[in-house]
Amino acid sequence: MTNPPPSGTSTPGTKGRRWELVDMLRGIAVLLVLFRHHDVGGPLHDFGWMGVDLFFVLSGFLVSGLIFDEYRRTGEFRGLHFLIRRGFKIYPSFYALILVSTGAMLLTGRTDPIMNYVAEIFFFQNYHEGLWVHTWSLGVEEHFYFTLVIVASLVILRKVRFDLRAMIVTCIVLFLFFLGLRMATWLGRPFEVRTHFYATHLRMDSLLGGVLLAAIHRYRPEGFQRFFREHRWVLIGAIVLLLLPTILTPFGSFIMYTFGLTGIYLAGAIALGLAVTADPLNAAHALQKWWVRPVAWVGAISYTTYLWHLFVLLVVELGSERLGFKGSEIEFVVFVALSVAAGFVTSILIERPFLHLRERWFPSRSRSVV
Numbered sequence: 041m042t043n044p045p046p047s048g049t050s051t052p053g054t055k056g057r058r059w060e061l062v063d064m065l066r067g068i069a070v071l072l073v074l075f076r077h078h079d080v081g082g083p084l085h086d087f088g089w090m091g092v093d094l095f096f097v098l099s100g101f102l103v104s105g106l107i108f109d110e111y112r113r114t115g116e117f118r119g120l121h122f123l124i125r126r127g128f129k130i131y132p133s134f135y136a137l138i139l140v141s142t143g144a145m146l147l148t149g150r151t152d153p154i155m156n157y158v159a160e161i162f163f164f165q166n167y168h169e170g171l172w173v174h175t176w177s178l179g180v181e182e183h184f185y186f187t188l189v190i191v192a193s194l195v196i197l198r199k200v201r202f203d204l205r206a207m208i209v210t211c212i213v214l215f216l217f218f219l220g221l222r223m224a225t226w227l228g229r230p231f232e233v234r235t236h237f238y239a240t241h242l243r244m245d246s247l248l249g250g251v252l253l254a255a256i257h258r259y260r261p262e263g264f265q266r267f268f269r270e271h272r273w274v275l276i277g278a279i280v281l282l283l284l285p286t287i288l289t290p291f292g293s294f295i296m297y298t299f300g301l302t303g304i305y306l307a308g309a310i311a312l313g314l315a316v317t318a319d320p321l322n323a324a325h326a327l328q329k330w331w332v333r334p335v336a337w338v339g340a341i342s343y344t345t346y347l348w349h350l351f352v353l354l355v356v357e358l359g360s361e362r363l364g365f366k367g368s369e370i371e372f373v374v375f376v377a378l379s380v381a382a383g384f385v386t387s388i389l390i391e392r393p394f395l396h397l398r399e400r401w402f403p404s405r406s407r408s409v410v
Contacts, residue, residue, distance in 0.1 A: 059316075060333075060336045061315040061316075061318055061332075061336070062098070062102075062312065062315050062316060062339075063336040063337075063339035063340050064315070064332055064335050064336040064339055065094065065098060065308075065311060065312060065315055065339065066095070066098060066336075066338075066339030066340070066342040067334075067335035067336055067337070067338035067339030067340075067342060068091070068094065068335060068339075069091040069092070069094040069095045069098065069339075069342065070091060070095075070338060070339070070342040070345050070346050070349075071091070071335065071338065071376075072084060072087070072088040072089075072090060072091030072094070073088055073089075073091040073092060073174070073346060073349070074088070074349055074375070074376050074379055075088040076088025076089050076091065077174075077349065077350060077353060078353065078371075078372050078375055079367060080367065080368065080369055080371070080372040086291075087286070087287065089291070090283075090286065090304050092177050093246050093301065093304045093305060093308060094304075094308045094311075095177065095342075095346075096177070096180070096181070096243065096246035096247050096250070096305070096308075097246055097247070097249050097250045097253075097305055097308035097309050097312060098250060098308070098312060099181055099184070099247060099250060100184070100246070100247035100248060100249060100250020100251045100253075100254070101250035101251070101253050101254045101257075101309075101312055102250070102254075103126070103184075103185065103188070103250075104188060104250065104251040104254045104255070105254040105257070105258065106122070106404075107122065107188065107192050108254060108255065108258045108259075109258070110122070110405040111192075111196065112258065113405065114405055116196065117192050117193060117196050118405065119189040119190075119192065119193045121402060121405065122189055123185065123186070123189055124398075124402050125398055125402050125404070126185055128394050128395060128397065128398035128402070129343075129391070129394075129395065129398070130178070130181075130182070130343075132390050132391065132394040133343065133344050133347055133386055133387075133390050133391050134175075134178065134347060135161075136386065136390050137172075137347050137348060137351065138157075138160055138161065138171065140351070141171055141172070141351065142157075142171075144351075152171060155168060155169075156168075156169055156170050156171055157170075157171065160172070160175060163178060163179045163182040163183070164179055165178070165179050166179035166180055166234075166238040166239060166240060167179070167234075167238070167239065167240075169234070172350055172351075173350070174346070174349075174350055175347075176234075176238040179238075179240065180238070180240045180243050180244075180247075181247070183240040183244075184240070184244065184247045187244070188251070202259070204255060204256065204259050204260060207252065207255055208252065208256075211248055211249075211251075211252045214245065214248055215245050215248070215249075215302065218242065218244060218245035218248075219245070219298060219299075219302055221241065221242060222236075222242055222297055222298050222301065223294075223298050225242060226294055226297050226298065227294075231292040231297065233292075236292075236297060237297075243301075245302070245305060246301070246304075246305040246308075249305045249306065249308070249309045250309065250312070252309075253309050253312060253313060257313075257316065264313070264317065265317045267313075268313045268314055268317040269317055269319060272314065275310050275313075275314060276314070278306075278307075278310060279307040279310050279311060282303035282304070282306050282307040282310075283303060283304065283307050284303075285299045285300040285303050286300035286301075286303060286304055338380055338383075341380070341383040341384050341387045342383070343383075343387075343391070344382070344383040344384075344386045344387045344390075344391055345379055345380055345382070345383025345384075346383075347383075347386070348379065348382040348383060348386060349375075349379040349382070349383075351382075352375060352378045352379045352382050353375055353379070355378075356371060356374055356375045356378060357371070360374070
C-alpha cells in the first residue's frame with residue numbers, strides 16, 4: 041500500500057460533529073431493531089430489521105478504517121493486536137449476557153441443548169440455533185473481523201501495492217457474486233430466516249460496502265468529500281429509491297432478499313458518506329435538532345443496548361402481564377427506556393473498564409478508537 045496525503049483539514053470540532061452524526065446513524069440502527077422486536081412498533085416494526093444491515097455497513101466502515109489508519113501511520117498491520125483489541129470491545133459484554141442468561145434459565149428451570157451454548161460461545165449462532173435470536177449478527181461480524189484480518193495481512197505481507205481502482209472493481213465483482221449467491225439460494229430452497237438471512241456467506245457484502253467506503257474516504261479524501269457534498273440531494277433521493285424494493289415487497293420475497301438487501305447496503309453506505317462529509321454548518325445545524333443528540337447518545341451505547349434489549353423485553357413482558365398493560369404502548373415505552381438504561385449501565389460497568397484495560401495493555405496503533 042502507498043501512503044496518501046492527509047485526509048482533509050477538518051478541525052477537531054468539525055470532525056467531532058461529523059462523527060456525532062455517525063453515532064446518530066448507530067442510534068437509528070439500534071432503535072429500528074427495538075421497534076422490530078415489539079409488536080407496537082407500528083410501520084417501523086415491519087422494517088426495523090433493516091437496522092441490523094445499517095449496523096453491518098457502519099461496522100465495515102469503522103473497523104476497516106482502523107486497519108487503513110494503522111497502516112498509513114506505521115507502514116504495517118498487526119493482525120493479532122487488532123483482534124485482541126476487538127475482543128476487549130466485543131467479548132466482555134457479550135459473555136456477560138450469556139452468563140446472566142444462563143443464570144436466569146437455571147433459576148426458572150429452563151434448559152437449552154448444549155449445542156446452543158456452544159454456538160453462542162464460539163460465534164456460529166448464525167448457522168446453528170443459539171440462546172438468543174438477535175446474536176446471529178454478532179456471528180456475521182466476528183467472521184468478518186477474522187476474514188478482514190487474514191486478507192489485510194496477506195496483502196501487506198506480500199507487499200502488494202494498494203490500488204484503489206482495483207479494489208473498487210474487486211468489490212463490484214464481489215457484490216455481484218453475493219447477489220447471485222442469494223438468488224441461487226432463494227431459488228434452490230424455500231426461504232427460511234436461518235438458512236437465507238443469517239448466514240455469513242450471504243451477508244458479507246453489507247460489511248464489504250463499508251470497507252470500500254472507508255478505503256475511498258482514506259485514499260481519495262478530496263474526491264470523496266466533493267462527491268457527497270456536491271450531490272447531496274441527489275444522493276438523498278437515491279437512498280429513498282434504493283429502499284423501495286424492500287419497502288414495497290414482503291419480507292422473504294425474491295426481490296426483497298436479493299435486490300432489496302443490496303439496496304439497503306447501498307443506501308446505508310450513502311447515508312454514512314453523507315454523515316462523514318457533512319459541511320460543518322450543516323452538521324452543526326443538524327445537531328441542533330431536538331432529537332439528534334439524544335439519538336447520537338443512544339448510538340454511543342448501541343452495542344450494549346443491542347445486546348441486552350431482548351433480555352429486557354422478557355423481563356418487561358413478565359411485569360406488564362402482571363400489571364395488566366401487556367402489548368400496550370406503555371409497555372413499548374418502558375421496553376425502550378429500560379433497554380437504553382441497560383445499555384448505559386452495562387457500558388459503564390463492563391465495557392468501559394475493559395476498554396481502559398485495552399488501552400493500557402494493547403494501545404491503539406491508529407488515531408481512531410471504535
